[in-house]
Amino acid sequence: MSANAIVVKDLVKTFGGKRTLFGGTSHAVHAVRGVSFDLKQNETLAIVGESGSGKSTIARMLVGLETPTSGTMEIGGEDAAALRAKGSRIFGRMVQYVFQDPVASLNPRKTINDILDIPLKLLREYPREKRQARKRELLDAVQMPADTLERYPHEFSGGQAQRIAIARALAAEAKIMVLDEPVSALDVSVQAQVLLLLDDLKREFDLSYLFISHDLAVVESVSDRVAVMYLGEMVELDTAAKLFHSPSHDYTRELIASAPRLESAAS
Template identity: 70%
Template sequence: MTDNAIQVRELTKTFGEGRSFLGRERHVVRAVDGISLALRSGETLAVVGESGSGKSTLARMLVGLEEPTSGEMFIAGRDAAGLRRRGPRAFGKIVQYVFQDPVASLNPRRTIQDILEVPLKLLNGYDAGRRRARMTELLDAVHMPADTLNRYPHEFSGGQAQRIAIARALAAEAQILILDEPVSALDVSVQAQVLLLLQDLKRRFGLSYLLISHDLAVVEAISDRVAVMLLGKVVEEAPVQEVFARPQNAYTRQLIASAPKLRASE
């Protein structure tokens, strides 16, 4: 159990349960339907699926932004239900989240310093001097200049904003990062640099990644194992080479075949 950064069993999330005001039964959507997964420490597990497959709901449950309807979650060996009772800070210290749209995930009316200080102060309890030093270190780790601190999010491009968002996730000093489509809003050359950065950070800080993505090529480049999701269920889970070389499930094969390739005739 302790080898696993994240362990979920029979995790289910349904939306719209219960009855409406007039007593009619509501339409129930099973966004996540009995998923069991494990993210080993130090590895990158990719969760692949198309829109509506439930992969973002899964990710939001893992950081405590959504409450599962049923099932068990263990994060860094601790029961998530217990963590939830202790409030968002308990979650934030062990698992962090990187959002798809970096610009939307930074408050437009606060400086980068305001944004980065919050986790350092609230989650780690650092004093002002230590916070200052740590912020410089973090910006350095994501290759951003130190004068970033006094600027506002709209002054940065998408790639730079994503670096800042990654710095914020690192500030919590959590060992597990949930990356929700971290590069799909970025241009290809920026995407490549951010992927490179994520890889370096993982090695440097000994992180474990759960990467949510719809882009199989990105997944193949940086993950160790892949779980393919379809309509709330995991239909295939295997090491990355195996999934791409010998996909077992028909849907996985279709996904791989649909991905556009640079050299069409091969």
């Protein structure tokens, strides 16, 4: 892997703006406008902004759920489009995605044993006997009991389900995780537990996190650097300490001033 886990240059995503059946042009929505940034190895880079700012669109483009209109993305020193062209197995070994709604992200018809089996079998090609041992290791890493394997997603709380979703991402052994609002659907007390777990896993597995969030209290507590999105543009990017104590952009100052619980989270 290169010195940077992710490098994004001049990324643009436009929805619409195409010719319609009757010869007109549909309205174009410029979701992301020329965004550039990098995620360093073993770093947590947070991307923050209000709903509609483009932060989740960036996350979805990085993992192949959306196609960029223009610009380039590198993952682990390789062009993201070229990686995807090599197949989902190669791409999935490089980067994994953790969704906002943990229960909805898990197949309700499959046991946790089956859910964890898929990345181990398809992405890592582990033999059957090794897969079972590895599943127990993954559950232990996210602090879930071994009997979790025989149960279904609906049997777990939101926090437990998110731990399982994180274990599924870890199963691919990717070094980069895109975390899209990973604790926003959880109670505040559970949020703290999951954030501490993510911090422990980052050190244990040598991970790099792209952390998408609208919650500045959470972002201040977990991030090395913070990028601020506004109407599809990245208006500020700095270390968390500098950005929260001396922001340079008016929009960033407004966000910080309006953020609830910011002082208590920092203490």
